[in-house]
Amino acid sequence: MNKVAIVGASGYSGEELVRLLLNHPHAELVAVTSRQYAGQTLAQIFPRFANHPKAKALRFTEPNAELLAKQAEIVFLALPHGVAAEYAVPLLKAGCTVIDLSADFRLKSAEVYKEFYAHDHPAPELLAKSVYGLPEIHREQIKKAALIASPGCYPTSILLPVIPLVKAKLINPQSIIADSHSGVSGAGRKAELDYLFVECNESVRPYGVPKHRHLSEIEEQLSLAAGTKVIIQFTPHLAPVNRGILTTLYLAPTEHFTDEAGAQALGKKITACYARAYANEPFVRLLEGKALPDTKNVVGTNVCEIAWRLDPRTGRLIVMSAEDNLVKGASGQAVQSMNLRCGFPETAGLV
Amino acid sequence: MNKVAIVGASGYSGEELVRLLLNHPHAELVAVTSRQYAGQTLAQIFPRFANHPKAKALRFTEPNAELLAKQAEIVFLALPHGVAAEYAVPLLKAGCTVIDLSADFRLKSAEVYKEFYAHDHPAPELLAKSVYGLPEIHREQIKKAALIASPGCYPTSILLPVIPLVKAKLINPQSIIADSHSGVSGAGRKAELDYLFVECNESVRPYGVPKHRHLSEIEEQLSLAAGTKVIIQFTPHLAPVNRGILTTLYLAPTEHFTDEAGAQALGKKITACYARAYANEPFVRLLEGKALPDTKNVVGTNVCEIAWRLDPRTGRLIVMSAEDNLVKGASGQAVQSMNLRCGFPETAGLV
C-alpha cells in the first residue's frame, strides 16, 4: 500500500479524490488538508463517505509540506492555480511524487502561463520537469515523472478525440472548433451568485468567450501532436447538470469528400485511426452504430466516450465526446496517473 | 376582437398558444381541438390556466375544418408535419388566415421537403403561396399572407443572428457552423423513453447528427438572404431544461483580422449591421458590454438575445443567441405574425 495525501481536499475535485483513494486497492489515504475544515473528520465534512471505516478516523489538517513529506509518498494537490507551487517545490525536494490538479505545471512556457493566468509563474524552473498527465498520450513519461500535471477537464474532452486525428494527419489542425458544455461542478465549490441553484437551473449559457484559460494547454498539446503551432477555437458553456462535459468538435479533414462514397472511404481511415489509438485503452469508449455520447453514460466513471460523423454536405468531420469533468476530467485521471507512476494496474480503483 | 382557433392544442406549442391567446387584447379564442381531449375543458387539461374565466367554458372539440372555418377568422395549426395540409387546404378555401406551426409550408420546394421529411408533400400547390413567418425578415409579406408558415425553433435561433451578417456580406455564408442546445419541450409531449425525466436529467447529448430536418428551412432562408445556395453545419443537442435554445455560431468574416485593432475595425461594422437590422425590433435584444445570452433571461418571453465576439487569434466571429423554443421559437412568433396580419400592434399579447 502506497501512502498518499491530498492537499486541498475540500473542493469538488478534492472530494472526488477522497472517494477514489478511500477505495483504492493499493493506496492508503493518510492525510487530507484543508485550511477551512482543519480538525474535522472526513465523515463530518463529506457525509456520503461516512460509512467508510476510515472516514471517522481521518481528520483534515492544516497543510504543511514538511509534515506531508514524512507521511506520504504520493501527494495530490487540488488547489487553485498560483498556489500549488508553494507545496510542490518542498514536496519534490523531499522526494515525494506530486500529482497536481491545478493548471500550474501543465504548460512548458512561463510566458504563455502569464498570458493566460495573468500572473507570473510561481516556479518556472519546474515547468521543464513536469509531465502532462494524459495517460493515453504520455503514458511512458508519466511512469517516470516526479511531477505530474493532471490535465484540465475541457482539455481532456478535446485532446482525447483530436490528437489521434492530428497525428494521423487526417484533419487540418488549424481548423479545430471545440464547443463544450460543462456541468456546474466545473466552476468549483465557491460561494458565488453565478453558481447558485436558481442562477444555473433552467439556464444554458456560454462564458469565457473567446479566450478561456484552458486554450493554453489544449494548444500546447495539439502543437506537440501536430509538430507545428496550432491555434483553435473553443467555447465553453454551462449546462444545468452536476457533472459531465459534452464536447462537439468541428474539423476539416485533409481528404476532401462530397458524397457518401467519399465519406465511407474516409470513414474507414478514421475508424482505423481511432482503433489504433484507443481499441485497447480501458478508459476510452469508441461508440458504434447509431450511438452518440451522453454525459449520463460516463458520470461517475473514468471513461471518455467518443463518436464521430462525416457530413458529405459540408465536407466536415464532427466528433463528439463525453466525460465526467470530475473523474476523467480531473481526479480519476490523476489516480490513473498515480497507478502508472506506482506500477499498479492502470485501472486499479477506477472501475 | 378577432376570432381565433387552435387545431392540435394539446402539445407544448399548442399549450403555449392557448396561454398567449387567452390573454391577447385583440383576439378571442373560440375553439381548441384535440382528438385525445375532445369533450374536456381547457381547465381540466391545463390546470395552470384554470383561473382564466374562459378556461372552464371552452372545451376541446374534434378537429373539423368546415366548422372551424365558420367559427374563426384565424386558425393556428399546431400539428405534426404531414398532417397540417388536411386542415390548411379547406380553411384557406373558406377564407381563413392559416398560421401553421409545422414544417409543412416552410419550404418552397416539394423535393427538398421530401428529402428531409421522407414523404411526399401533401399539398405542394400551396408552397408558392405560403410566407415564412419570421417577422424581422419578412414583415411586409406576412401582413398580406393567407398562409403563414411559422419558423422552426432552431431556425429562428440561427436565422435572426445570421441573416443580417449575410445580407451585409460581412461573413462568408458557406462558413456557417451552428451548435445548438435545446430544452426538452422541443421534443414535444410524446410518451417516449428517450424523453423521460430520468433519461434527460443529468444528461447533455447531441442527436440528429449531421442532417437534422431543420437544415432545409435554415438553408433555404440563408440562400435567399445570400443570393446563392448556402449549405451550413448544424448540430442540435438536448439539455436538461424545460425550455430554451442556446445557439453558438462559428462564422468566417469576409474581412480578415489578426489583432485587436483589426477586430475593433470589423467590430464597428458588425455593431452597425446589427443596429440597422434590430435596433428597433421589439423582440430582438442586442446584448452590450460583457453580457452573453442565457436561456433563463428569455424563457417565457418572445425575445431573442444576441451577442457576438471577434477572436483575433483565429479570425473568427462567434455569435450567440438565446430564445424560448416555445415562444419566439414557436407560438410567440406565430402570434407576432397574427398581430402583423391583423393590423394589431406587433407586440400585442406578447409582453
Place this chain on the structure above:
Amino acid sequence: MNKVAIVGASGYSGEELVRLLLNHPHAELVAVTSRQYAGQTLAQIFPRFANHPKAKALRFTEPNAELLAKQAEIVFLALPHGVAAEYAVPLLKAGCTVIDLSADFRLKSAEVYKEFYAHDHPAPELLAKSVYGLPEIHREQIKKAALIASPGCYPTSILLPVIPLVKAKLINPQSIIADSHSGVSGAGRKAELDYLFVECNESVRPYGVPKHRHLSEIEEQLSLAAGTKVIIQFTPHLAPVNRGILTTLYLAPTEHFTDEAGAQALGKKITACYARAYANEPFVRLLEGKALPDTKNVVGTNVCEIAWRLDPRTGRLIVMSAEDNLVKGASGQAVQSMNLRCGFPETAGLV
C-alpha cells in the same frame, strides 16, 4: 397611475416585484433601490426585463427614505428582517403606504418576534398598526391599512387551506401537521455554499427542524382564527426547483369517521366550507375530481391550488396546497394587497 417604489429590489422577491409592477396597469414604478447595484439600470441587472421600455431608463438608487417619500405613494420593502423598520418609520410618517415583505410587521407581539428572530423588535410601536396582508382572510383591513405586512411563503401555503377549516370547527386546531417542500429561491439570492447548484440539484432535504421562524406568524394567525392559542408542527424541506411550495397537511377532523359513508358525509361539509371561503376568490383554485396540486401548475401565477382527501383508514383529513413562493407566497400577494389598498381591481397586473 399610482407611483410606487421598491426598496431592496435586487433579491428574488424584489425582482418579482419589478416584473409585476413594470406591467401593472395602474401603478408606475418610479424608484428601485439597491446598495449593491446603485447607478445601474434595471436592464443591466435584470436582462429578462430589458425589452421593457422603462428598464433602460430606471436606475437603482441608494435607499433614502426621505427621497422615496417624495417620489412614491406606495413603497414596497423587500429587505431582510430587522432592517425594514428603518424605512417603514419615516415613510409612514411621510404619509406613504408601506407594504413590507419581511417578517418584521407580521406579528402582534414583540416578545414572540424576539423568541423567533433572536433580536429585539426594531419598532414595536408599529406592530399594533400593521395588518397581516393575506387578502383572502383580512381583505377589509388591508383596504384601510397604512402598513401591510405581507405574509411569508410557507405561512401562505398553510394558512389558506387551514383557516377555513379551523373557523368552521371542522378540524381540531391543535392537530395540525404541515410538511412543506420549497424551491431554492425561497433561500434568497445569497452567495452561500448550501444553495449552490451542485449542493441543491439531486438533493431533497429537511432543514430548520423543529422550530422554523415562520411558525410564529402561522400560529398567530391560526390562533386568531381558532379563538384559542394554537401550536402546530411544521417541517420545511428544500426541493430542487427554482420556485414553488408544495405543502401537505395532516389534520384531525372534529367529526369522526371510519368508513366511506362517513367520509362522504364529512366530505360534503368540507366541500361546502371551502366553497364558502374560496369559490369566488380569484387566486385560490379548489381542485376537483382526481386532480392534486402540482407546483408546476402555479409557478409564475398568483394562484394557490388546494385539494383534500379523507382517509377512512386513519380518520384523518389530508389537505395539499401548491403556490409559487415568489408570487402568491411573496410579491404577487403584496401586489394583490396594493390593489386592495388603492381601490384597483384585485386582480390588476396579476393575470
Place this chain on the structure above:
Amino acid sequence: MNKVAIVGASGYSGEELVRLLLNHPHAELVAVTSRQYAGQTLAQIFPRFANHPKAKALRFTEPNAELLAKQAEIVFLALPHGVAAEYAVPLLKAGCTVIDLSADFRLKSAEVYKEFYAHDHPAPELLAKSVYGLPEIHREQIKKAALIASPGCYPTSILLPVIPLVKAKLINPQSIIADSHSGVSGAGRKAELDYLFVECNESVRPYGVPKHRHLSEIEEQLSLAAGTKVIIQFTPHLAPVNRGILTTLYLAPTEHFTDEAGAQALGKKITACYARAYANEPFVRLLEGKALPDTKNVVGTNVCEIAWRLDPRTGRLIVMSAEDNLVKGASGQAVQSMNLRCGFPETAGLV
C-alpha cells in the same frame, strides 16, 4: 463465485442490479433476460457499463425459467407485480434461491394483496414461505430463505427508522404519519406522459393519496413489530431528482414531554434505542449533531441515513430518513440479502 441471473433486467432496478452484480466479488452474472432487448448485449443497452469486460459478451435472452435454473443458483426477479410468480414457482422447484424485487411475495395475506393490488395473488401457497428481505430486521431468516421478497423503496425508508421505536414501545404505533418524496426513477422506465422530463422538472406533487399500495407491506411489518395491528398515514410525492427518497415521520412518543428537560430525558432513550438497533449496522447511518438527512448523501450507496428531533412545543418526535430508492430501496438491499443467504460478507459488492 456464485452464479446469478436477473429476470427483467431492463428497468431501473434491473439496471442497478446489473451494475452491482457485474462488480460483485463473489457473484458471477451469467444471464440477464428482457423480452424487449433479447439478443442485444449489456453494452448496447446500458452504455455506462460498456467498459466492463463482461458487458460485450453478455446478451439479453428471452426469459425461460427452465434454462435459468440450469444456469444460475440465485435468480433475481425485477418484474412488475403479478408476473413474478410465473418464474418464482419453477425456479424454486428447481432448487434456485429466488430474490424477488416485486411486491408479490412481501405480504403474508393473499386477501390484503388483492385489496391493494386489485387482482388475485398468482401463487398464494408461496406467501408463507417467503421472507421479507429487510436484513436489519430479518437477518437470520434471510440467511435460510429460498424465497426472499425484497422490500419496496418507500417501506424501507419508513420501516428502518420506525421499527426500533415501535419495538421499544417508545412511540404509539397508531400515531405514525409518513410523508415521503421520491425521485422519478421510482416510477420505473415507462413511456408515460406523467414522467416526461418536462412534466417532472420544476414540479413537486403528491400522488396516490391516501391509499398507496406500499401501505400493505409497511403495515404488515409494523404490526409484526408492534404485536398488534397497525394502521398508518402515508403520502408519497414525486420530486425532480433521478434517485432518492426523503421521508419525514411524525410520531407520538409514549412518554409525554413539554420542555427541553423532558425532551432531553426522552432523547437519551431514543439515542440508546437507535444505537442498540443500528450502531453496528453497515448500511444505517445515524446522524449526529446538527446533521439532517439529504438524498444527495446516499445516492449511489446502500446506506439509509436517519436523524430525529423532539419538539417540546408539540410533544412530537420527528424522524427523517434518506435512501437511494434504487439501492437500499431496491437492488442494493436485494444484493445485501443475497450476501446473507450465500454466506458472503454482508457488505460484499456494496461499498
